[in-house]
Amino acid sequence: MRGIANESAVLTIWFFGCLIGGPIFVAAGARAGGLALLGAVVGAFIGFLGASQPEQIPQRAMVGATIGAFAGGLLGLMWSSSATATRLRVLGQATLAVGIVCVLAGWIESGRVCGRNSCLPDVDVGALALFALDAGWIAALCFFQAARSNRASSRTVELPAS
Numbered sequence: 001m002r003g004i005a006n007e008s009a010v011l012t013i014w015f016f017g018c019l020i021g022g023p024i025f026v027a028a029g030a031r032a033g034g035l036a037l038l039g040a041v042v043g044a045f046i047g048f049l050g051a052s053q054p055e056q057i058p059q060r061a062m063v064g065a066t067i068g069a070f071a072g073g074l075l076g077l078m079w080s081s082s083a084t085a086t087r088l089r090v091l092g093q094a095t096l097a098v099g100i101v102c103v104l105a106g107w108i109e110s111g112r113v114c115g116r117n118s119c120l121p122d123v124d125v126g127a128l129a130l131f132a133l134d135a136g137w138i139a140a141l142c143f144f145q146a147a148r149s150n151r152a153s154s155r156t157v158e159l160p161a162s
Contacts, residue, residue, distance in 0.1 A: 018038065025037060030087075032141035037072070039073065039075070043072075044062070047067075048060065076141065081146075092139040092143045096136070099135025102135070110124065
């Protein structure tokens, strides 16, 4: 029973993290990363609706979230960033750090035993790999937009008149 409570807590934290983090990333100028986070929420919801049996819900939601994150991120790349390259790199590095900590915490918690079962029975290596892929994708989007921001700013530099 405790495993179900832990999974519910993890799902709630993830959902609100994406729902709050998405607009924060967009407002900070990491538009592709922000839309990827919001796309993950939409994708997870669609995956949830596509599950024909209750035991399919976690896997379908995880796959849907990954598809939504990639689709939202690609869509966000069409929207030019207003942030500086430094800010985008910091957001990318923070995303990588949070992703690594979360994957390690999930791996440790899924190996811990609560009663007769794992504390997080539906969190397996595949779920953690999908989460790591999503975090890496969002960080890569930030780094890609930072590189584009550097190129755009270097083109607008004017040479002094002689």
